[in-house]
Amino acid sequence: MDSSPTKYVYCNDLPSVAYATRILALSPVLIIDCEGRNIGGLDGALSLMCIGTEKAEYIFVFDVLALKPFKFRLMPLFCVLANSAVKKVMWDCRNDFLEILSEYNVMLTSILDLQLAEIQARTAVNKEKDFQRIQRFSWGSRAVPLRTIKQNQELFLGVHRLQGMDACIRKANLPTTGKDPQVVAMHKAVGSAIWLDRPLPPNLLAYAAHDIEMIAMLYEHFKTNSWITSANELLLVAQSMRYAYSLFYQGRVADNDVFGPCAVLPLDVLSESRGPHFQCHGCHRMQSLSCYSVRKQGKKPQARSNICRTCQIKALLKETKYPIIWVAV
């Protein structure tokens, strides 16, 4: 188990940013992860943008607050982030993608999201059967009884449960300490606003940098185990970009929003949808008809549910009643 302290460069002025940009611009693969207050939430604010080289040989921790006065001089770094020839490896990119867009008006390109690679590997490599996909909804927090799932098979069709990074590291038996339990406990006790404190305590900076190390380790592990190969990488990038944009129309949500964060993979991410798209009244995302509950007459669809199946499942997991209204199609 590697418990040596994570080495990183703290970038809070222009010379350190220039140094970081020179190194990062030479790396064809970047590992990216952000920290902040309630990221993706109504009062979301970025604190740190952490970027590492492919194997985390270098880790740069950009202090978003300290760099605010120099925002317009960070253009060379933004060019690296927007360069589609540079792969950005992330774990659940959705909120970081939106926060970086909101703070810097920069759209990350060529994202490879390891959370999606893990889902793909369940069937492609580990040969999981469909009942195992369903079973995942009946475990852990916000579980649904298997009986309920079986009674709503059409609702759960093709829907996947997400797995967190820590769980993935544990299952992979990677020789690394997971997230610092002290910081995790602090998070729980006082909330994520601690990320906006300055100066940031060294253990928070180390925690942020260690996430980059863990994502880099997972990336290596996924490649070694053929979860990511030259054959599926392009598809994974296309899926990851759909994943990144999946919260685009919903934007920031209140903590108690029933359609807010929940460990369910949105539909129309793993596969590209064809035909007309309809807006969900829950997540506001435009999705194909297959993402909704559909009433048919014969084979012809007559009406769809006002909220997509993912949103219906979120309501179910959160034990919240939400009226389904049928909309003619």
Ligand SMILES: [Zn+2]
């Ligand atoms: Zn929805």
